[in-house]
Amino acid sequence: MIEHSTRRRFLAAGASAAAAFSLPRGPALGQTAPRVIVIGGGFAGATAARALKKADPRIAVTLVEANRTFTACPFSNLVLGGLRSLDQQQFGYEGVARDGIEIAFTAATQVEPQSRKVSFATGSALGYERLVIAPGIDIDWNGLPGYSQAAAQKMPHAWKAGEQTLLLRRQLEAMEDGGVVVMSAPANPFRCPPGPYERASLIANYLKTSKPRSKLILLDAKDAFSKQRLFQNAWKELYPDHLEWVALSNGGKVTSVDPAEMTLTTDFAKHKATVANVIPPQRAAHIARLAGVADNTGWCPIDPVTFESKLVPNVHVLGDAIIAGGMPKSAFAANAQAKVCATAIAKLLAGEPPSDPKLINTCYSIVAPNYGFTVAGVYVPVNGVLTDVQGAGGVSPLEAPRSVRAQEALFAEGWFNTITGEIFG
Amino acid sequence: MGALRLCLSILALTAATETASALSPEPPPGASSCSGCHAAKRVDTAVPPLAGRQAADIIAQMQAFKSGQKPATVMDRIAKGFTDPEIQAIAEWYARQK
Numbered sequence: 001m002i003e004h005s006t007r008r009r010f011l012a013a014g015a016s017a018a019a020a021f022s023l024p025r026g027p028a029l030g031q032t033a034p035r036v037i038v039i040g041g042g043f044a045g046a047t048a049a050r051a052l053k054k055a056d057p058r059i060a061v062t063l064v065e066a067n068r069t070f071t072a073c074p075f076s077n078l079v080l081g082g083l084r085s086l087d088q089q090q091f092g093y094e095g096v097a098r099d100g101i102e103i104a105f106t107a108a109t110q111v112e113p114q115s116r117k118v119s120f121a122t123g124s125a126l127g128y129e130r131l132v133i134a135p136g137i138d139i140d141w142n143g144l145p146g147y148s149q150a151a152a153q154k155m156p157h158a159w160k161a162g163e164q165t166l167l168l169r170r171q172l173e174a175m176e177d178g179g180v181v182v183m184s185a186p187a188n189p190f191r192c193p194p195g196p197y198e199r200a201s202l203i204a205n206y207l208k209t210s211k212p213r214s215k216l217i218l219l220d221a222k223d224a225f226s227k228q229r230l231f232q233n234a235w236k237e238l239y240p241d242h243l244e245w246v247a248l249s250n251g252g253k254v255t256s257v258d259p260a261e262m263t264l265t266t267d268f269a270k271h272k273a274t275v276a277n278v279i280p281p282q283r284a285a286h287i288a289r290l291a292g293v294a295d296n297t298g299w300c301p302i303d304p305v306t307f308e309s310k311l312v313p314n315v316h317v318l319g320d321a322i323i324a325g326g327m328p329k330s331a332f333a334a335n336a337q338a339k340v341c342a343t344a345i346a347k348l349l350a351g352e353p354p355s356d357p358k359l360i361n362t363c364y365s366i367v368a369p370n371y372g373f374t375v376a377g378v379y380v381p382v383n384g385v386l387t388d389v390q391g392a393g394g395v396s397p398l399e400a401p402r403s404v405r406a407q408e409a410l411f412a413e414g415w416f417n418t419i420t421g422e423i424f425g
Numbered sequence: 426m427g428a429l430r431l432c433l434s435i436l437a438l439t440a441a442t443e444t445a446s447a448l449s450p451e452p453p454p455g456a457s458s459c460s461g462c463h464a465a466k467r468v469d470t471a472v473p474p475l476a477g478r479q480a481a482d483i484i485a486q487m488q489a490f491k492s493g494q495k496p497a498t499v500m501d502r503i504a505k506g507f508t509d510p511e512i513q514a515i516a517e518w519y520a521r522q523k
């Protein structure tokens with residue numbers, strides 16, 4: 001693979017003397033090419049793999065991913081709302097492989113930072129110079145009494161897109177008109193901060209148009225949430241009879257669930273659900289904890305210049321699993337972090353100091369067809385923490401004509417096509 | 426003789442440059458985030474591409490977003506996070522991309 005891309009590189013450079021001179025001089029050539037292993041083929045990991053290869057084609061990049069098909073979470077709320085099909089969310093790794101990246105379709109089972117080695121479910125192992133872990137989240141099965149993997153078959157979380165998304169969609173479709181959908185949103189931090197509110201909106205849209213005697217109740221463990229005023233204004237305008245949000249201070253925090261009874265219990269009441277969507281507490285996925293890069297919060301502290309773990313040297317962590325200061329756990333952020341991290345790793349491997357980065361996040365939320373809005377931010381490392389650049393970022397204007405909301409909904413679709421095109425195309 | 430020495434020194438210089446640039450040119454701070462929305466390849470989106478555009482054009486647009494002179498959905502909020510030299514560096518970098 002390396003030999004092949006080196007030759008291509010050589011040919012691309014033409015027969016110039018410069019290219020001939022440079023070939024034996026590169027730090028990685030003449031020796032073994034440095035290997036970077038990337039665990040996790042989602043928005044962060046697949047971006048990192050391709051960006052590493054782009055930053056320095058001599059790096060041998062191995063992407064470790066258990067699934068041959070990636071199912072994207074952004075826009076999966078549209079699937080729940082009946083506005084999109086799940087296959088529009090799914091991508092293969094052919095484009096990644098075309099870049100000369102070796103893909104191991106298996107699970108990483110062990111990381112040994114001392115000997116710089118990753119073991120796989122297949123029984124084999126591979127050494128690395130640098131390791132990137134982009135593991136995503138795990139549901140914290142101990143985080144909510146009554147909730148378990150078995151319970152998730154009756155009360156889906158649908159917080160990892162795929163089978164869970166389809167299960168919840170089927171339940172919504174099967175529900176009689178007049179049913180009650182009860183959702184629960186967790187305390188911070190969790191994957192996709194505006195996600196529960198977008199989901200509530202799009203399910204309410206489905207109820208309003210297809211099952212108008214039904215209603216959604218969103219029980220929240222928080223009093224404040226991302227793009228709150230924008231969501232609440234939209235709910236008042238679009239779903240006054242179909243969506244009720246119960247804040248923490250109004251008794252919204254779910255303390256236990258009972259899948260047999262289909263109830264969600266708060267300190268104040270027991271809510272009986274026809275369809276229940278429990279978005280439970282989360283943490284960095286298992287492999288992050290195995291590798292020792294997660295701290296006692298369950299999430300992973302990182303250096304914001306290189307995204308190297310603050311706990312384990314030569315291991316970089318990306319995406320929803322990390323403690324990213326002001327940056328939210330979003331697909332856009334994961335992609336932006338991965339590109340910065342890849343550049344930094346290429347420089348570190350070449351013996352050069354990494355540069356201070358600047359990163360952007362943009363998150364779109366859709367509350368109805370042709371109705372979208374955003375939150376954006378620009379971030380720099382300040383005292384070791386990714387920090388919002390003052391005066392930049394923020395949410396869409398609270399007062400705006402529907403044409404602006406329609407334009408943002410259109411740009412949201414463009415964003416999805418662009419980012420998945422960059423990563424998987 | 427002089428010509429040969431010049432030729433050799435050019436070769437040496439080029440070789441040194443090539444060695445230093447074994448890495449692909451590094452995008453300036455902020456630039457790599459842009460491709461999350463501004464596609465480098467052909468995809469279905471209403472967002473215009475940046476690669477290959479005139480640097481002066483990108484700078485003018487960014488300044489207009491930053492000042493609020495040009496109506497925007499999200500770019501006004503993003504442009505405000507960048508200094509003039511940063512905008513210039515990003516614009517020049519994208520102008521060099523194909």
